[in-house]
Amino acid sequence: MSGETTQGDGQGAGGGKAVEQREPQSGRGTTTIADSVVSKVAGIAAREVPGVHDMGGGAARAVGSLTSRIGLSEARTQGVGVEVGEREAAVDLSLTIDYGESIPQVSNAVRDNVAKRIEGITGLSVTEVNITVNDLYFPGEETEQEPPPPPRVA
Amino acid sequence: MPQGYSTDPAAATVAPATDRLRLAEVALAAALKVDGLVAPRAALAGGGSTQGSGRRVDGVSVVAGAEERFDVSLHLVTRMVPLHPLADRVRERVSGAAGRAGLGDRLGPVGVRIEDLAETPAGAGMLEAAP
Numbered sequence: 001m002s003g004e005t006t007q008g009d010g011q012g013a014g015g016g017k018a019v020e021q022r023e024p025q026s027g028r029g030t031t032t033i034a035d036s037v038v039s040k041v042a043g044i045a046a047r048e049v050p051g052v053h054d055m056g057g058g059a060a061r062a063v064g065s066l067t068s069r070i071g072l073s074e075a076r077t078q079g080v081g082v083e084v085g086e087r088e089a090a091v092d093l094s095l096t097i098d099y100g101e102s103i104p105q106v107s108n109a110v111r112d113n114v115a116k117r118i119e120g121i122t123g124l125s126v127t128e129v130n131i132t133v134n135d136l137y138f139p140g141e142e143t144e145q146e147p148p149p150p151p152r153v154a
Numbered sequence: 155m156p157q158g159y160s161t162d163p164a165a166a167t168v169a170p171a172t173d174r175l176r177l178a179e180v181a182l183a184a185a186l187k188v189d190g191l192v193a194p195r196a197a198l199a200g201g202g203s204t205q206g207s208g209r210r211v212d213g214v215s216v217v218a219g220a221e222e223r224f225d226v227s228l229h230l231v232t233r234m235v236p237l238h239p240l241a242d243r244v245r246e247r248v249s250g251a252a253g254r255a256g257l258g259d260r261l262g263p264v265g266v267r268i269e270d271l272a273e274t275p276a277g278a279g280m281l282e283a284a285p
Contacts, residue, residue: 028249029226029263031241040271041234076273123238 033122035084039077042091042129045117046080049109051101055079056094057134079134089124096135107131171207173260174224177252178204178211181226181264184251185214185244190235192272194228201229201269223262231270241266 046052056079079094091114097106115126171179182194194213195201202215219225226248232240245264252261 028245029265031238032265032267033237034267034269037237037268037271044234121234121236123236 033124035082036077038082038084038089038091038118038122038124039080041117041121042082042093042114043076043078043080045114046093046095046110047076049106049113051098051106052095052110053098053137054096056096084124087125088127089118089122090127091118091129092132093129094132094134096137097133099136099138103133107133171209173257174216174218175204175206175209175211176255177224177226177257177260178214178216180251180255180257181216181228181248181261182211182214184247185228185230185266188240188243188247190233190240191244192231192233195231195269196229199269201267202227219262221262222260224260225262225265227265227267229267229269231272232268233272237268241268 043055046055081092083090093110093114095106095110097103110131111129114129118124118126185191186194196212197203197215201213204211204214204216213229215227215229216224217227228244228248230244244266248264249258249261252258
């Protein structure tokens with residue numbers, strides 16, 4: 001069922017806009033997908049690709065780790081920017097890639113997977129996936145994180 | 155004490171649900187039976203709610219529309235599945251359930267708003283998109 005797509009003005013879960021797909025033929029109602037949903041699909045799809053270690057730059061990862069731990073942000077959308085139009089979406093991704101992997105190959109695989117997932121799940125056509133490789137990950141470079149405190153109640 | 159006022163809890167009556175509230179309850183219950191749906195999203199969390207008769211139904215807003223029908227808007231959290239087919243299944247379920255509840259002639263357009271996606275377990279990956 002193909003539909004006309006218009007920009008919604010509602011506030012999504014992440015406080016963003018949403019794209020609204022109308023079905024003028026049936027008149028039975030509209031389907032609206034929050035922008036944050038498109039961001040989350042893009043973030044998860046990028047992380048599915050082998051060679052992608054993390055999303056976002058160093059500072060974004062540090063801040064994102066803190067804010068997601070206290071529930072202020074969504075880790076799955078870290079390093080993801082989306083622009084959602086009437087029928088199309090453009091995605092900007094910021095990646096950290098494992099040292100030794102081919103950056104062009106990983107980038108192309110990310111592009112393909114993100115476009116496939118967004119088109120499959122949301123029905124939006126992906127016009128571009130722009131990738132910035134912010135950092136390389138070397139095994140063992142991460143700092144030891146403190147283990148979470150034991151639960152205080154059984 | 156004003157005449158007619160009773161402190162007896164047993165004497166308290168619950169106002170009967172209006173068609174609007176019944177429609178909200180029926181629509182939400184039907185929608186949540188669709189495979190791929192996880193939860194409604196309440197107004198306080200950026201979704202919608204319907205209140206009346208001392209009750210509140212989170213995740214659905216029902217407002218009077220044209221021709222004595224009610225416009226229904228469902229605010230939902232789903233799994234990673236193709237969303238438009240999912241929304242179509244939700245509409246079908248809601249339409250069927252409203253008809254069985256005797257509210258078919260009050261049901262207007264059913265809007266489906268995907269507010270968020272539920273997390274998939276680590277390593278589980280996403281569900282394959284339907285062709």
